[in-house]
Amino acid sequence: MTNKITTLGGFIYEYQKSVSHPEDFWSSIAETFYWQKKFDKVLEWDFEKPDVKWFLNGKLNITENIFERHMFERKNQPALIWEPNNPKEKEKVYTYKELYDEVRVFANMLLSKGIRKGDRVVIYLPMIPELTIAMLACARIGAIHSVIFAGFSVNAVADRVKDAGAKMIITADGGYRGTKTIPLKEIIDEAMDNCDCNSVKNILVIKRTGQKVAFMEDRDVWLEDALKGISKENDAEVMESEDPLFILYTSGSTGQPKGLVHSTAGYMVYTSYSFKNIFQYSDGDVFFCSADIGWITGHSYIVYGPLLAGATTVMYEGTPTYPDAGRFWDIVEKYKVNQFYTAPTAIRALMGYGQKPFEGKDLSSLKVLGSVGEPINEEAWHWYHDFVGQSRCPIVDTWWQTETGGIMISPLAGITPTKPAYATLPFVGVQPAIMNGDGKEQSGKSVEGNLCIKFPWPGMARTVWGDHKRYKKTYFSQYKGYYFTGDGVKRDEDGYYRILGRVDDVINVSGHRLGTAEIENAINEHPLVVESAVVGYPHKVKGQGIFAFVVCQELSTGGVEGIKTSVKKAVEKIIGPIARPDEIRLVEGLPKTRSGKIMRRILRKIAEGGTKDFGDTTTLLDPGIVDSIIENECEKKYQKKDKKK
Numbered sequence: 001m002t003n004k005i006t007t008l009g010g011f012i013y014e015y016q017k018s019v020s021h022p023e024d025f026w027s028s029i030a031e032t033f034y035w036q037k038k039f040d041k042v043l044e045w046d047f048e049k050p051d052v053k054w055f056l057n058g059k060l061n062i063t064e065n066i067f068e069r070h071m072f073e074r075k076n077q078p079a080l081i082w083e084p085n086n087p088k089e090k091e092k093v094y095t096y097k098e099l100y101d102e103v104r105v106f107a108n109m110l111l112s113k114g115i116r117k118g119d120r121v122v123i124y125l126p127m128i129p130e131l132t133i134a135m136l137a138c139a140r141i142g143a144i145h146s147v148i149f150a151g152f153s154v155n156a157v158a159d160r161v162k163d164a165g166a167k168m169i170i171t172a173d174g175g176y177r178g179t180k181t182i183p184l185k186e187i188i189d190e191a192m193d194n195c196d197c198n199s200v201k202n203i204l205v206i207k208r209t210g211q212k213v214a215f216m217e218d219r220d221v222w223l224e225d226a227l228k229g230i231s232k233e234n235d236a237e238v239m240e241s242e243d244p245l246f247i248l249y250t251s252g253s254t255g256q257p258k259g260l261v262h263s264t265a266g267y268m269v270y271t272s273y274s275f276k277n278i279f280q281y282s283d284g285d286v287f288f289c290s291a292d293i294g295w296i297t298g299h300s301y302i303v304y305g306p307l308l309a310g311a312t313t314v315m316y317e318g319t320p321t322y323p324d325a326g327r328f329w330d331i332v333e334k335y336k337v338n339q340f341y342t343a344p345t346a347i348r349a350l351m352g353y354g355q356k357p358f359e360g361k362d363l364s365s366l367k368v369l370g371s372v373g374e375p376i377n378e379e380a381w382h383w384y385h386d387f388v389g390q391s392r393c394p395i396v397d398t399w400w401q402t403e404t405g406g407i408m409i410s411p412l413a414g415i416t417p418t419k420p421a422y423a424t425l426p427f428v429g430v431q432p433a434i435m436n437g438d439g440k441e442q443s444g445k446s447v448e449g450n451l452c453i454k455f456p457w458p459g460m461a462r463t464v465w466g467d468h469k470r471y472k473k474t475y476f477s478q479y480k481g482y483y484f485t486g487d488g489v490k491r492d493e494d495g496y497y498r499i500l501g502r503v504d505d506v507i508n509v510s511g512h513r514l515g516t517a518e519i520e521n522a523i524n525e526h527p528l529v530v531e532s533a534v535v536g537y538p539h540k541v542k543g544q545g546i547f548a549f550v551v552c553q554e555l556s557t558g559g560v561e562g563i564k565t566s567v568k569k570a571v572e573k574i575i576g577p578i579a580r581p582d583e584i585r586l587v588e589g590l591p592k593t594r595s596g597k598i599m600r601r602i603l604r605k606i607a608e609g610g611t612k613d614f615g616d617t618t619t620l621l622d623p624g625i626v627d628s629i630i631e632n633e634c635e636k637k638y639q640k641k642d643k644k645k
Ligand code: PRX
Pocket: 250, 295, 296, 297, 371, 372, 373, 374, 375, 376, 397, 398, 399, 400, 401, 402, 403, 423, 485, 486, 487, 499, 500, 501, 502, 508, 511, 512, 513
């Protein structure tokens, strides 16, 4: 396999080269891809503007680099293995040739529906093969896909469809997740009723669950009808290196999610190269990432990275515990998985089931284990290492973000010596910087601060869809000339990096990134709620749980518990079940400064169970509110009233 680092010395050498001569370095990697016209300049950048361009004036199509480039060698090799939710249903295996045909037919169908280069197509699908096919079909014709996680609900979907100005939505009648069936088409219909998304001309519906759905003539069409008579002959659209490949929405400190835009060539080079090296993928291996394609992990390491590298990638429709907690290990055994990539929250959940789910399962095919999405605590790391990896598989704790496109800090499997809970060293081409409170970069070892990146890498997002100012403000304004990640970090005496978690108002619940403001907005839509403040707190399985402090008007029927349940339901309906608060405390008021700012650190402390040492509280408008919240006075008052009734 080309461009594969195989020793620690090789890694150190390549890293140094990537820092001292980044353009030569990335150019030599990019040259191994198939270009319709080769780039004539490697990089142009300015982090102050900000403006980043890679592989300038190159022309290519990413799907030609997945299919045409591999066809001679890999025609009959499985590209995509799909494992259904229900283990009794038959799996589907697509070879490179079969997937190629599916993608081209789908691409022609999109063209027949009037979709053209640059149009946005929202994909709201369960984890079925058509999700991968639809993404690649969009890429084939130059349409920009925007996948929305199928666990998001009405308002979250509506906001994203509207912001993207989507011309088409691709969805399914419903989706299976464990024992649940999610009414996807119904959610889309409701989202369309709730927003003036006039840009949407067609809704393409795939049959998965067979449940009854409403159909709007002229707008809605079944996939099977749309595909009738469509040929598979298709020439890939010519794309410029910097043409957008996809938009993926993520949460930030403010209420409105941001649509990060990823480019064609840079993303291609970075995901493929990082995939091969970090997971040490070898020809013939089977790679299984358990993430959902609705998140960046699935985009980069189920779909693009593996397929660009000519790998066999497994996509699983269901949950880790359906029909029982041994399901991942069944999949590993069934397909002889070599590299397995999951999130600490899944590991912690499975730890709770002990050793039984492993009994009789053959995990000997495993060579590498990966972790992503949140800090992995030492206990989970050891369990993963000892029981899943049977003490012989290296763990790659991979730190990265939706914005970075690919893995940024991580060991190379079996090459970089690991340390539990450390993402270890920056990947090739990545130049981290740790900033102190004065906004200065700290050199040397044993330092802690905010994590920035000081030099561009090909996989980075280029802008926020429709709002470049926001891109600048969010990532490039805190530290002049640096990309700011939003994470805290420590570099130890060995120069190893340990990610400490978010330093902004973003919380990480079961590896899902949620903005506290987004959840607050949803809570505040409840008719009895005056205002609210949401904070994260340590949670044994989820990493962080959601704690909501809610100010209500007088309670109506249902009392304290009634209102808590209805607030949770409202959040589920507006954003989705992932954003449902774990804890709600009704309060008389929030701790605000005289200028009206909520002092979240106090609420964080209370959510953790703290009752004192709140630091400087002299700027609080009403210091008495803190004791009242700790004592839970508001709920006690309501409960007393309820009893009287
Ligand atoms: O806080 C970091 C955490 O997840 C955030 C990025 O979330 P998202 O854009 O949804 O992408 C998740 C998957 C790439 C980061 O800012 N995070 C991600 N990986 C790790 C991590 N925290 C600690 N260790 C990791 N390995």
